[in-house]
Amino acid sequence: MRCMVIVKGNQYSEEGTLPSQEILEKMGKYNEELVKAGVMLAGEGLQPSSKGARVRFNQGKTTVIDGPFSETKELIAGFWLLQVKTMEEAIEWVKRAPFDGPLPDGQEVEIEIRQVFETEDFGDLLSPELKEQEARIREQAERNR
């Protein structure tokens, strides 16, 4: 399964201030660990919202709104896409990330983890025939124990 790890924005990510050398090094090492473990699919930092835009949809019309956007805490500053076996594994990996709160402005650091929809989650793709077939295979494997 895959999980998206979402790092929310804060005053500093919006200012575009680069983190300290020490933190950059720690983050580099952490990313290396993820790659070495074969769990990293993708990982990127996002530029401040001043360089971004939004498209608003309303009754067939679209409006473009340029950044920056004010609700800093709701913004995404970066993400990882991880390949893991379980949610617990994703959690364990995120626990090892080099974040340390609270931020200088007192804000907490919270990293969100969300599961990506996989084919199996789309239940209707499993037709009755396939479900029955799957059940038979499992049953057979059980009997072979």
Next chain:
Amino acid sequence: MATDTHSAVEAVWRIESPRLVARLARLVREVGLAEELAQDAMVAALEQWPRSGIPDNPGAWLMAVAKHRAIDHIRREERRDKKYAELQRTLAAPEVSFDAAPEEDFGDDMLRLIFTACHPVVPTNGRVALTLRLLGGLSTEEIARAFLVPEPTIAQRIVRAKRTLADAKIPFEVPERSQLAERLSSVLEVIYLIFNEGYSATSGKDWVRPGLCEDALRFGRILAALAPDEPEVHGLGALMEIQASRLRARVGASGEPILLLDQDRARWDHLLIQRGLAALQRAEDLGSFRGPYTLQAAIAACHARAGTPGETDWQQISSLYDELSAVSPSPVVELNRAVARAMAFGPEAGLELVDALLSEPSLANYHLLPSVRGDLLAKVGRNQEARDEFERAASLTQNDREKELLLSRVRQLSA
């Protein structure tokens, strides 16, 4: 709360166990013993962590426990064998500390573990099971379920594999330069075997199996990080990423397999395709000679780059198959080469190559040979012969859906 911790401990195990076993194997010089010690540490964790919570550095905790067990074990064995006294001294040395170990040690230990688990002296089945256990941290039950084989069978394979390694006194080492190519090829073979077990299995039957593809992909990625200068490592990685990109498009709603040219390309995973193309680039950047995995990846990349079947660069695929048949010849490669040749240069060109395979003994009962020949014969209007070939193919295939497909072509040509 207790079950939450249990899943969390399992997650820690999956992350830490390969490094733990690798490190221990270097210390005690035996993979079987290393694994037992690691398991002991896991049992201790399952007992204590629900009460005390998961420690901040779980890897260090497990290593400390495993080391204690190792010392206990060795003290018991000491009287029997002088080598154990030496080992005990090694383990008691203060510099042996998980935290203090330099990064390169981990990399080297993991490489040693991979090469040892995939040692050619162990039968293939055993290598596969041992790799899934040591590198993947999978339990015997998980491996058994993945291969639809009884649990005791897998347990036996693992026991035998460890015993074979011990009896042959296989050193826990990375092979020397002169052996590297052969030993690496054994590793790549194991990983690709695991991948294929998951990949072909998804054509219809068992939804448990994509997990095997994930395991193989992960092993491939681990290996690519450990051996970044080996082109075939990146070649295999590229091949697996691109093939895996099609997993969601390969199976229809009723479990029927969907051929590549009929797949809905919007359902291909483009992140995996990008990763695969990047890995292929790395393989090709490392040298002008392309090995079999890199070539197969290059072929897969041709399909991946085509937005629609009509955009496929068949000439390039055909030329890649020519290269593949020179580097890694086999009757099946020849057959694929014939198909590509036909797509690029017309059915007559393909027929030339297929006809040359008619006397090939290993393809005598392979249904795809008459199936391909029938298709090409039909394209040049030799309908009677085409019909005969499809009938023959239908009689050879084990798969009901495939049989029906072939018989329907017989009917079409009889109309």
